[in-house]
Amino acid sequence: MGALTTLADRSVAKLTEEEIIRRVVQSLADAAPAFPEGPGGDCAHLPTTGGRSIRASTIDSVILGRHFDAACDGIRAGAKLVNRNLSDLAAAGAVPSDALLSLVIGPDVDATWLTDFAHGAGRAAAKAGLRIVGGDICRGAHGSFLGTLAVQGFAHRILTRKTAAPGDALFVTGQLGGSLYGRHLDFSPRLAEGEWLCGHGEVTACTDLSDGLAKDLPGLLGPKLDARIDVATLPVSDAAKSLAKSDGKPVLEHALQDGEDYELLFAVSADRADLLEASFRKAFPLTPLTRLGTVEAGTGLARDLADGEPIKVRGFGHFA
Amino acid sequence: MGALTTLADRSVAKLTEEEIIRRVVQSLADAAPAFPEGPGGDCAHLPTTGGRSIRASTIDSVILGRHFDAACDGIRAGAKLVNRNLSDLAAAGAVPSDALLSLVIGPDVDATWLTDFAHGAGRAAAKAGLRIVGGDICRGAHGSFLGTLAVQGFAHRILTRKTAAPGDALFVTGQLGGSLYGRHLDFSPRLAEGEWLCGHGEVTACTDLSDGLAKDLPGLLGPKLDARIDVATLPVSDAAKSLAKSDGKPVLEHALQDGEDYELLFAVSADRADLLEASFRKAFPLTPLTRLGTVEAGTGLARDLADGEPIKVRGFGHFA
Numbered sequence: 086m087g088a089l090t091t092l093a094d095r096s097v098a099k100l101t102e103e104e105i106i107r108r109v110v111q112s113l114a115d116a117a118p119a120f121p122e123g124p125g126g127d128c129a130h131l132p133t134t135g136g137r138s139i140r141a142s143t144i145d146s147v148i149l150g151r152h153f154d155a156a157c158d159g160i161r162a163g164a165k166l167v168n169r170n171l172s173d174l175a176a177a178g179a180v181p182s183d184a185l186l187s188l189v190i191g192p193d194v195d196a197t198w199l200t201d202f203a204h205g206a207g208r209a210a211a212k213a214g215l216r217i218v219g220g221d222i223c224r225g226a227h228g229s230f231l232g233t234l235a236v237q238g239f240a241h242r243i244l245t246r247k248t249a250a251p252g253d254a255l256f257v258t259g260q261l262g263g264s265l266y267g268r269h270l271d272f273s274p275r276l277a278e279g280e281w282l283c284g285h286g287e288v289t290a291c292t293d294l295s296d297g298l299a300k301d302l303p304g305l306l307g308p309k310l311d312a313r314i315d316v317a318t319l320p321v322s323d324a325a326k327s328l329a330k331s332d333g334k335p336v337l338e339h340a341l342q343d344g345e346d347y348e349l350l351f352a353v354s355a356d357r358a359d360l361l362e363a364s365f366r367k368a369f370p371l372t373p374l375t376r377l378g379t380v381e382a383g384t385g386l387a388r389d390l391a392d393g394e395p396i397k398v399r400g401f402g403h404f405a
Numbered sequence: 406m407g408a409l410t411t412l413a414d415r416s417v418a419k420l421t422e423e424e425i426i427r428r429v430v431q432s433l434a435d436a437a438p439a440f441p442e443g444p445g446g447d448c449a450h451l452p453t454t455g456g457r458s459i460r461a462s463t464i465d466s467v468i469l470g471r472h473f474d475a476a477c478d479g480i481r482a483g484a485k486l487v488n489r490n491l492s493d494l495a496a497a498g499a500v501p502s503d504a505l506l507s508l509v510i511g512p513d514v515d516a517t518w519l520t521d522f523a524h525g526a527g528r529a530a531a532k533a534g535l536r537i538v539g540g541d542i543c544r545g546a547h548g549s550f551l552g553t554l555a556v557q558g559f560a561h562r563i564l565t566r567k568t569a570a571p572g573d574a575l576f577v578t579g580q581l582g583g584s585l586y587g588r589h590l591d592f593s594p595r596l597a598e599g600e601w602l603c604g605h606g607e608v609t610a611c612t613d614l615s616d617g618l619a620k621d622l623p624g625l626l627g628p629k630l631d632a633r634i635d636v637a638t639l640p641v642s643d644a645a646k647s648l649a650k651s652d653g654k655p656v657l658e659h660a661l662q663d664g665e666d667y668e669l670l671f672a673v674s675a676d677r678a679d680l681l682e683a684s685f686r687k688a689f690p691l692t693p694l695t696r697l698g699t700v701e702a703g704t705g706l707a708r709d710l711a712d713g714e715p716i717k718v719r720g721f722g723h724f725a
Contacts, residue, residue, distance in 0.1 A: 089475045091515035098512035105542055112523035116530035116537045129538035134455040144505035144541050144555055155409045185464035185555045192418035195411035203432035210436035217436045218449035221464050222425055228410055235464055235505045235555030
C-alpha cells in the first residue's frame with residue numbers, strides 16, 4: 086500500500102481532471118452504475134416509482150480561493166453553492182426536492198460570515214423550493230472554507246447529455262462569457278426553462294454551461310458527434326466585451342471559454358426545431374435564446390460553420 | 406458584510422460544534438424542514454410514494470489528519486467513508502440505495518493511493534448494495550485530502566432519535582471503546598440489524614454510536630428523558646482494556662467516551678423488551694447485545710443505575 090502524499094512524478098498533479106475522474110470511476114468498479122444512472126452527466130438519473138419517475142441526483146462544492154475569494158460576502162458564496170447545484174438539476178429538467186449540506190470550516194472563519202453563508206444558501210434554496218434536510222460540519226485547516234451540497238430533484242423523463250442525433254438543432258440560453266465580472270456569483274439557475282425543455286420530448290439532450298461553450302459542446306454531444314456552429318453570431322455578454330477590452334483577448338475567446346455561464350445548451354430534433362424555438366420564446370420572453378447550429382456525425386469536435394475548422398479550446402489543464 | 410476570516414474573538418473557534426450547527430440551521434431558516442424530515446437525527450426522513458415509503462438521507466466526510474492519517478492505506482480510508490455513512494443508514498433501519506462522492510484532492514496526493522481509496526469505497530459500497538451514482542472532484546491545498554459521501558436509503562417507517570418513552574428498555578450492540586486500535590477503520594456497519602429493528606414497531610428509537618455512549622445516550626433520548634444504565638455491566642471491548650492499561654485511564658472511561666464505536670443504541674417498549682431481546686439474539690447470534698437499563702423522565706442525562714449520579718462526560722470541546 087502506498088503512502089498518501091508522494092513525489093511529483095507519481096502525484097495526481099500529473100493527471101488531468103478527466104483522467105482522475107476516469108480512474109476513480111474505474112476503481113469504484115461494480116459500485117458505479119453505467120451512464121445515465123451513474124457517472125457521466127450533470128446528474129445521475131435514478132428510476133423511482135413516484136409520480137415524477139426519475140430522481141436526478143448531483144453534488145458540487147464551493148471552495149474558498151477557487152470558487153470565491155475571501156472578500157466575497159457569505160450570502161453570495163452560500164447562494165452560489167446552491168445555485169451551482171440547481172443549474173445541474175435544471176440541465177436534467179428536474180424540479181428541486183431536497184439537499185444535504187457539508188461544511189469544512191477553518192477555525193479562523195468569522196462566525197457571522199458563516200451564518201451569512203447559511204442564510205444565502207437557505208434563501209437560494211427556498212426560492213427554488215429546495216429543502217436542506219441535513220448536513221455535517223467538520224473543522225478544516227486555518228484560512229480554509231469548503232461547502233458541499235448534494236441535491237435531489239425529480240423529473241418526468243431522463244433528459245441528459247450524449248443523447249443527441251445527427252441533424253439536431255443546437256440552442257443556448259442567455260449570453261456567454263465574462264462571468265468573472267460578477268455573474269458567476271449572482272446567476273439564477275434556469276430551472277423553469279429546464280423543466281419546460283424536459284416536458285418537450287423533441288429536446289434530445291441538454292447540459293448546463295460550466296466550463297465554457299467550447300468545452301461543454303463536446304460534453305453535450307459525446308465522442309461520436311460534432312457540433313457545427315455559427316461562431317460569428319454567438320450571444321456575447323456585455324461583461325465579455327468589457328473583459329476583452331481590458332485584457333486584449335478576442336471577445337469570442339471569452340464567450341467560448343470563460344466558463345461559469347450556467348446557461349442551458351440543448352439539442353432539438355431537426356423537424357421540430359422551428360416550432361420549439363417559437364414556443365420557447367413565447368414561454369420565456371425574457372430569456373435570450375440563440376440557435377447555434379446543428380449536430381452532425383463526427384468525433385466530438387465543435388466546428389466553425391464558416392470554414393469547418395475545429396474551434397480552438399484552451400488546453401485541458403493539469404490538476405496542479 | 407463581514408470578511409471571511411477574522412480575529413479570534415469573532416471566529417467560530419469560540420463556539421462548540423453544537424452551537425455552530427444550531428446557528429447554521431437557524432440561518433437556513435425556511436429552507437430547513439423540522440425534525441425528523443430535517444436536521445437533528447442520524448438521517449433526514451423523507452416521505453415518498455414508493456414501496457419502502459421513507460427515504461433516509463445523510464452526508465458525512467473523512468478528512469486526512471482527522472479521520473485517518475497519512476500512513477493509512479487508501480483502501481481502508483475509502484471503506485471508512487462509505488461505512489460511516491452506512492452506519493447512519495443502519496440507525497434509520499434503511500436499506501442502502503445510492504450515493505454521491507465528492508473528493509477534494511491536494512496536488513501531491515499519490516495517484517495510486519487515490520485509486521486505492523476509490524477501490525475501498527467501491528468495495529464497501531458494493532458489499533452493502535449501495536451504488537455510487539455520481540460525484541465531483543476539486544483541487545485542494547497541498548497535503549490535504551477530503552472525501553464526502555451523500556447517501557440515500559429506503560425504509561418502511563421512520564426510525565430515529567428522540568422518540569423513546571419513559572419505561573423503555575435500552576440496548577446496545579457490540580462492544581464499546583478503544584476504536585483507535587483499528588476498529589474505527591475496519592468496522593462493519595450494522596445494516597442488517599438496523600433493518601431488522603426497523604421492522605419491529607416496538608423499537609421506539611435508534612441511533613448509531615459515533616461520539617461515545619456517554620454523549621450519544623442523551624442524543625438518542627433528547628432533552629426530556631434520562632437514561633438509567635448499569636455502568637458496571639457495560640460491554641467493554643478488549644481494545645478498550647488494552648488502551649486503559651497503556652494510558653492508565655479507567656477502562657469505563659474508554660467504553661463511555663472513546664467514540665467511533667459504530668454500534669447501534671436503541672430503545673424498546675417495556676412490555677415487549679424481553680421478547681425482542683430473545684428474537685434479536687436468535688436473528689443475530691454473532692452480534693453481542695447488552696441491555697443497558699431504562700429510560701425515565703428527566704432532563705437529557707445519562708445516570709448510573711447504582712447511585713443515580715450523572716455519568717461524567719468529557720467537556721464538549723470548542724471548535725478550535
